[in-house]
Amino acid sequence: MSSPASPLRLFVPGDLATGLIIELSSDQAHYVAHVMRRSVGDAVLLFNGRDGEWQGDLAEIQKKAASVFITAQTQGQPIERNLTLLFAPIKRMATDMIVQKASELGVTVIQPVITARTNSDRVRVGRLTAIATEASEQCERLTLPVIFEPVSIQDKLESWPEDRVLFVMDETGTGAPIADVLSESAAQDAAAAAFVIGPEGGFSETELDLMRSLPFSRFMSLGPRILRADTAALAALTCWQALCGDWRHANKG
Amino acid sequence: MSSPASPLRLFVPGDLATGLIIELSSDQAHYVAHVMRRSVGDAVLLFNGRDGEWQGDLAEIQKKAASVFITAQTQGQPIERNLTLLFAPIKRMATDMIVQKASELGVTVIQPVITARTNSDRVRVGRLTAIATEASEQCERLTLPVIFEPVSIQDKLESWPEDRVLFVMDETGTGAPIADVLSESAAQDAAAAAFVIGPEGGFSETELDLMRSLPFSRFMSLGPRILRADTAALAALTCWQALCGDWRHANKG
Numbered sequence A, B: 001m002s003s004p005a006s007p008l009r010l011f012v013p014g015d016l017a018t019g020l021i022i023e024l025s026s027d028q029a030h031y032v033a034h035v036m037r038r039s040v041g042d043a044v045l046l047f048n049g050r051d052g053e054w055q056g057d058l059a060e061i062q063k064k065a066a067s068v069f070i071t072a073q074t075q076g077q078p079i080e081r082n083l084t085l086l087f088a089p090i091k092r093m094a095t096d097m098i099v100q101k102a103s104e105l106g107v108t109v110i111q112p113v114i115t116a117r118t119n120s121d122r123v124r125v126g127r128l129t130a131i132a133t134e135a136s137e138q139c140e141r142l143t144l145p146v147i148f149e150p151v152s153i154q155d156k157l158e159s160w161p162e163d164r165v166l167f168v169m170d171e172t173g174t175g176a177p178i179a180d181v182l183s184e185s186a187a188q189d190a191a192a193a194a195f196v197i198g199p200e201g202g203f204s205e206t207e208l209d210l211m212r213s214l215p216f217s218r219f220m221s222l223g224p225r226i227l228r229a230d231t232a233a234l235a236a237l238t239c240w241q242a243l244c245g246d247w248r249h250a251n252k253g
Helices: A026-035 A092-104 A125-138 A153-158 A178-188 A205-213 A229-243 B026-035 B092-104 B125-138 B153-158 B178-188 B205-213 B229-243
Strands: A008-011 A021-023 A043-047 A053-061 A066-075 A082-087 A109-114 A166-169 A192-197 A217-221 B008-011 B021-023 B043-047 B053-061 B066-075 B082-087 B109-114 B166-169 B192-197 B217-221
Touching: A008 A026, A008 A125, A026 A053, A026 A066, A043 A066, A082 A092, A082 A229, A092 A125, A092 A229, A092 B229, A109 A153, A153 A205, A166 A178, A166 A229, A178 A217, A178 A229, A178 B229, A192 A229, A205 A217, A229 B092, A229 B178, A229 B229, B008 B026, B008 B125, B026 B053, B026 B066, B043 B066, B082 B092, B082 B229, B092 B125, B092 B229, B109 B153, B153 B205, B166 B178, B166 B229, B178 B217, B178 B229, B192 B229, B205 B217
Parallel strands: A008 A043, A082 A109, A082 A192, A166 A192, A166 A217, B008 B043, B082 B109, B082 B192, B166 B192, B166 B217
Antiparallel strands: A021 A066, A043 A053, A053 A066, B021 B066, B043 B053, B053 B066
């Protein structure tokens, strides 16, 4: 909900420091000049996921190119806790929404997982990364989530680090209320958290049995209504940020 | 995440009781016969928002008509707490998503409000009611949210009942963390709750000053990132269900 007059925020891959001139991508140049109608001299904010946030001025705008002259650092790079989302890809629009909202909700790693009942379009990691980048730019985040190619859920669970808790969103109703599970987790103040969300149709019995047998899994419930997979993903991440994450503290504003 | 083989759930406006024959709408008949390819004798679940959930069999299917013979009640009507969402309409897709997710998240009243910075397509209450109905059917809810025609936020606040708390999602950063505000609210176990979410661009200063001056308003923050209006709406409702609502208890499953 940023105001229309605020400086554009853009992710750039290269290093950032005062005095550097940064070339934007051709897509960014188009966005800056033609979509947002900014001119030479207008302020822009840049971040690269490592060096914090920097202010600069649009130094040059051509048809398919633009550059920014960096004038000052506006924020240091914050330390983000590792927040991983494993989700079974669903219909394209719902998958896009999961990636957009997960980026706003501070997820650091997005891992699509193939489950027995996964029945979806092919996952296009490049497309999802573009969605995550735009969401991070707009929500004033200073990092991008990393999005991996899909893997089978069995492979992912077999290589899971034993000391990392995996919260399982369980629509069969055997889990404890999410606020109870996460309040307990907040007290332990773990450095990392991960959630796994099944596809439409849920996890198979074999998958549920496997996850129940793992020492690092915690089953949790999201109430009496049967949520869509995308709603469940956003709800779980929201509760984590509110109870264990960076929403616990007073706002930076 | 219900399985594909489970009985269809449909909202019908009329009364429900064992032995009645219920005519479905022509849209429902099309959905049952042609989209979901069900046949005479297949089980269907019906609810009307008043009489709980009832099971029946498809008794007749024609091109644009179908009927259900009710055989038994499967659930009584639960008592729902009043959960109101006031939101400034945004782009159509985001507005649709707010209504769909709010229905899954148990909202009972959806009130679009016009604010100083509201800049949106016209709100079509009939279309939004259809979205809410489908979401309620699919998430196994036994009621529909009521969706009202838009009103100005000033008018809505002037007629607000003084004993009803209004949670204001404040993106300017002056609010307390949402988990703190809602934990306090959970202890009071209020019969009703309401949230108000601003448009893209946020509330105007005049609107914020008005809301700050009201004895029933509670400002809350959703962390350091600037959430889209639709993300903020879903996040607020999720936290309320997790901390104050029906997600606090063990699941029905």
